[in-house]
Each structure stands twice: as C-alpha cells, then as structure tokens.
Amino acid sequence: MTDTDRVLSNFTQTVREDREYAKKKLRIGIIGTGWIAEAHVESYLKQPDVEIVAMADLIPGKAEKFAEYYGITGVNFYPDHKSMLEREKLDAVSVCTYNTEHASCTIEALNRGVHVLLEKPMTATVEEAAEIMRAEKKSGKLLSIGFQPRMDANMQQIKKIVDSGALGKIYYIQTGGGRRRGIPNSTFIEKKTAGIGALGDIGCYSLDMVLNAVGYPKPLTASGYTSNFFGTSTDYQKPEDAARFDVDDFAAAFIRLEGELILDFRISWAMHLDTPGDTVILGTKGALRIPSTECWNGSVGGPMKLYHDLAGEQVETIIPILEEDESGLFDKKIRSFLDAIIFKLPPPVPSTQILYNQAIINAIADSAEKGREVEVYIPEV
Numbered sequence: 613m614t615d616t617d618r619v620l621s622n623f624t625q626t627v628r629e630d631r632e633y634a635k636k637k638l639r640i641g642i643i644g645t646g647w648i649a650e651a652h653v654e655s656y657l658k659q660p661d662v663e664i665v666a667m668a669d670l671i672p673g674k675a676e677k678f679a680e681y682y683g684i685t686g687v688n689f690y691p692d693h694k695s696m697l698e699r700e701k702l703d704a705v706s707v708c709t710y711n712t713e714h715a716s717c718t719i720e721a722l723n724r725g726v727h728v729l730l731e732k733p734m735t736a737t738v739e740e741a742a743e744i745m746r747a748e749k750k751s752g753k754l755l756s757i758g759f760q761p762r763m764d765a766n767m768q769q770i771k772k773i774v775d776s777g778a779l780g781k782i783y784y785i786q787t788g789g790g791r792r793r794g795i796p797n798s799t800f801i802e803k804k805t806a807g808i809g810a811l812g813d814i815g816c817y818s819l820d821m822v823l824n825a826v827g828y829p830k831p832l833t834a835s836g837y838t839s840n841f842f843g844t845s846t847d848y849q850k851p852e853d854a855a856r857f858d859v860d861d862f863a864a865a866f867i868r869l870e871g872e873l874i875l876d877f878r879i880s881w882a883m884h885l886d887t888p889g890d891t892v893i894l895g896t897k898g899a900l901r902i903p904s905t906e907c908w909n910g911s912v913g914g915p916m917k918l919y920h921d922l923a924g925e926q927v928e929t930i931i932p933i934l935e936e937d938e939s940g941l942f943d944k945k946i947r948s949f950l951d952a953i954i955f956k957l958p959p960p961v962p963s964t965q966i967l968y969n970q971a972i973i974n975a976i977a978d979s980a981e982k983g984r985e986v987e988v989y990i991p992e993v
C-alpha cells in the first residue's frame with residue numbers, strides 16, 4: 613500500500629465513523645451530580661446529538677432528585693462511578709466530582725474506553741494527573757479538562773496579542789486575583805474532598821490564563837506561601853465550617869519557567885483587599901494589563917490596555933471587552949468536547965498542558981510546607 617493509499621483509506625474510515633456518529637446519539641454519563649453537574653447537564657440538554665443515559669452519585673437519592681429536577685427520564689442511576697462504568701455502554705462521561713475523586717473516576721472511564729470531560733482543577737496531586745495521562749495514552753480516548761474560560765473570546769484575545777509579537781520577548785508575568793470575601797463551603801474546604809483550596813479552585817484559572825497565552829513553558833522552580841487565616845476563623849466563618857476548614861484560602865508564589873520567564877502569582881478566597889492586582893505581562897516591545905474581577909473566576913474584568921512605543925512616543929491602546937455570557941462558555945465547553953469526539957479533533961484543553969498547571973500548584977503547596985524554594989516536580993508520563 614502506498615502512502616497515498618494509506619491516507620485515503622484512513623480518510624474513508626474516518627468519514628465512515630463520523631457518519632455512524634451522526635446517525636446515533638452519543639450516550640453520556642454524569643459522575644457526581646452536585647453543583648457543577650448542573651452546568652454540564654444544562655448544556656448537554658441543548659445538544660441535539662447526545663442523550664444522558666446514566667448518572668452516579670455517592671449520596672443516596674441525589675442523582676435521582678437531580679434528574680427529576682431537569683425532567684430527564686430513561687436514566688439509570690448508580691451509587692458510584694465504578695458500578696455505572698461496569699454496567700453501562702457509554703460514549704463519554706463528565707467527571708463532576710470533588711477534586712480528590714477526579715483521578716479514580718477518570719482513569720476507570722478511560723480504561724473502559726470512554727471519553728472524558730474532567731472538571732478543573734485536573735486533580736488534587738500531580739502524581740494523580742500523571743496517572744490519568746498514562747491511562748489516556750493507553751486508551752487512545754479523548755480527555756479534555758474543563759477550563760471554560762478558554763472558550764472566552766477575551767481570553768483568546770490575550771493569546772492572539774502575545775502570538776502577534778506585539779509584546780516582544782516576554783520576561784515577567786504577574787497574575788492571580790481573588791476575592792475580598794468569597795470562601796465557598798460544601799466540599800471545597802476540606803482536604804479529604806478538595807485536596808487544595810483557593811490555590812486549586814481559582815488559582816488554576818489564573819495560571820491557565822497566562823500560561824496558555826505564552827505556550828505553556830515548562831515550570832522549573834517555585835517559592836510558595838499559603839495560609840488560611842480567614843477560613844479557620846469564626847470571625848469570618850460559621851463555627852462548623854471553620855472547624856472543618858483545612859485547606860488554603862490564600863496563596864502567593866514566585867515561579868521560574870523555561871525560557872527565562874518569571875511568574876509572580878497570588879490568589880485569594882478571602883483577605884482585607886478587593887484584589888491583589890491585575891494580570892500584567894511584560895515584554896521587550898510592549899506590556900499588557902488585564903484587569904482583574906471581584907469574584908475571580910478566570911474572566912477578563914474590563915478593557916485590556918496595551919502599553920507600547922509608537923513613533924518615539926509612549927502610547928496605550930485600549931482593547932475593548934468582547935461580550936460573553938458564562939452559560940455560553942459552558943455550552944462551548946460541552947460542544948467543543950463533543951465535536952472533538954465526533955470529528956477526532958485534538959482535545960480542546962489537553963492534559964499535556966494542564967499537567968504543568970497542576971505541577972505548579974503542587975510545587976507551591978510543597979514549597980509552602982517546606983518553607984523554601986523547590987524544584988517543580990513533573991512526573992514521567
């Protein structure tokens with residue numbers, strides 16, 4: 613068989629499989645029917661080519677109530693991800709569990725030949741992220757990590773500006789954000805369910821915003837700090853929440869990246885300040901200021917400003933905000949995942965990038981615990 617024959621044969625096979633997919637609806641399972649599962653299901657319900665056929669939750673009756681609320685019928689319910697994946701023939705799952713269950717659910721699904729849309733942060737530890745990637749490689753199935761801010765036209769604009777060369781060589785990035793008071797409760801504030809606090813919950817967005825823009829360079833070292841003065845205090849929390857709070861509510865770090873790039877980072881669920889600052893990208897030809905938002909959730913808080921020189925003058929160019937609504941971003945996140953399955957496209961948010969995001973988060977926590985700078989540990993995949 614010549615190379616041309618081989619290409620043609622592969623193409624014909626892909627077209628045949630796409631037609632098959634187009635004829636049948638993708639069978640979707642939801643693992644974890646808590647808060648974020650609502651956004652997933654609302655978006656799946658808008659898609660004409662999927663059917664939600666199974667739901668699993670550890671809390672008895674929770675998945676049943678969830679399906680009833682959305683008027684979804686013909687669904688099989690399971691007490692955990694394992695029993696669901698054992699018995700159901702699924703095309704894809706959304707993993708919407710708390711962080712410490714991300715790895716086991718995702719690995720089990722991939723091992724059973726099921727595509728996975730995994731909520732952020734990827735995992736609680738970087739070892740788990742690497743284990744997931746080994747399962748992904750072995751299975752050949754699609755894995756995408758649920759960073760919906762990637763779908764935001766304003767976020768994409770940041771990357772376009774960097775890629776245009778308008779900033780020149782980038783040497784320093786200041787990023788992060790946070791809330792004056794905005795500690796979530798439920799499963800977010802305990803190590804056994806969340807693994808990490810603000811650092812993982814909203815820190816992963818800040819890191820992704822800038823690292824995606826600059827092409828996800830390899831992280832080298834980190835000097836990190838974490839604290840939880842607000843989360844553990846009954847001045848700011850209900851006594852029962854303060855008593856079980858054992859994750860971070862504030863983190864700061866100085867990170868060195870390959871390519872002589874410095875990342876100065878801070879994130880907060882609670883502090884006596886509205887924001888620890890805008891995101892700033894400094895380059896040899898220009899700089900970009902990206903306004904922060906009050907409730908830091910990975911969006912652009914207002915028009916960005918490009919600082920540069922023009923005809924010998926120091927000038928600023930305002931980049932107007934492009935309107936996006938948050939439910940629209942979720943629809944794009946779900947649709948891009950489904951299209952990647954159907955048309956065999958690369959994952960919209962690949963694990964190969966988010967491994968570095970997770971490695972930085974881990975290194976910050978590790979450095980904070982050790983009280984010194986550490987090398988960023990990136991396991992072999």
Ligand SMILES: NC(=O)c1ccc[n+]([C@@H]2O[C@H](COP(=O)([O-])OP(=O)(O)OC[C@H]3O[C@@H](n4cnc5c(N)ncnc54)[C@H](O)[C@@H]3O)[C@@H](O)[C@H]2O)c1
Binds near residue numbers: 644646813
């Ligand atoms: N993308 C976003 O904007 C966004 C927003 C909020 C939360 N999240 C992420 O979504 C995830 C879930 O957050 P949440 O607020 O929905 O949490 P939640 O605690 O409300 O819901 C998680 C549910 O998963 C269930 N669960 C845990 N392990 C399970 C297993 N093995 N099998 C079946 N069910 C299991 C729990 O019983 C619980 O009902 C977290 O990782 C969080 O970081 C993402």
